[in-house]
Amino acid sequence: MFCPILNMNTYKYVRLALAVMFFFLTAGLSSAQPWYTVTWVNDGDTIVLTNGWRVRYIGIDAPEIDYENHKSEPYGDKALSFKKKLVLSQKIGLEFDKDRHDRYGRLLAYIFLADHSFVNSQIVGCLPRRLRPCKKMHHRILEL
Numbered sequence: 001m002f003c004p005i006l007n008m009n010t011y012k013y014v015r016l017a018l019a020v021m022f023f024f025l026t027a028g029l030s031s032a033q034p035w036y037t038v039t040w041v042n043d044g045d046t047i048v049l050t051n052g053w054r055v056r057y058i059g060i061d062a063p064e065i066d067y068e069n070h071k072s073e074p075y076g077d078k079a080l081s082f083k084k085k086l087v088l089s090q091k092i093g094l095e096f097d098k099d100r101h102d103r104y105g106r107l108l109a110y111i112f113l114a115d116h117s118f119v120n121s122q123i124v125g126c127l128p129r130r131l132r133p134c135k136k137m138h139h140r141i142l143e144l
Contacts, residue, residue, distance in 0.1 A: 036091065054107065055109050056106040058120065062083075079123075
């Protein structure tokens with residue numbers, strides 16, 4: 001389709017420029033998600049990645065484990081053991097919601113394994129828990 005405002009040569013350059021812009025914009029959207037390796041499972045709802053990031057699972061409030069002067073809550077050790085089996089030394093993908101950090105400076109994320117399984121929902125389905133309000137994936141977590 002020819003635009004009557006532009007001459008034919010200008011129209012070709014505009015179309016080419018738009019095609020190049022479209023390519024670069026969509027290339028960023030379709031590029032592979034970065035993957036991170038879990039090096040430490042802090043407790044039932046926090047992990048540490050090889051780059052040093054401390055990541056808190058959005059929507060999960062697992063029972064606490066023994067630390068400093070705090071006693072372990074019921075199922076706290078079970079939550080920790082389950083999380084270690086699930087994610088320790090695994091490659092994971094992160095997806096963020098509106099809030100990127102909690103009050104302790106941890107990243108807040110939804111976590112996916114390399115097979116694209118949604119880790120947050122697996123935790124909810126297997127352990128006693130207290131759900132925290134979350135936004136983006138709330139429906140997927142509550143499907144269980």
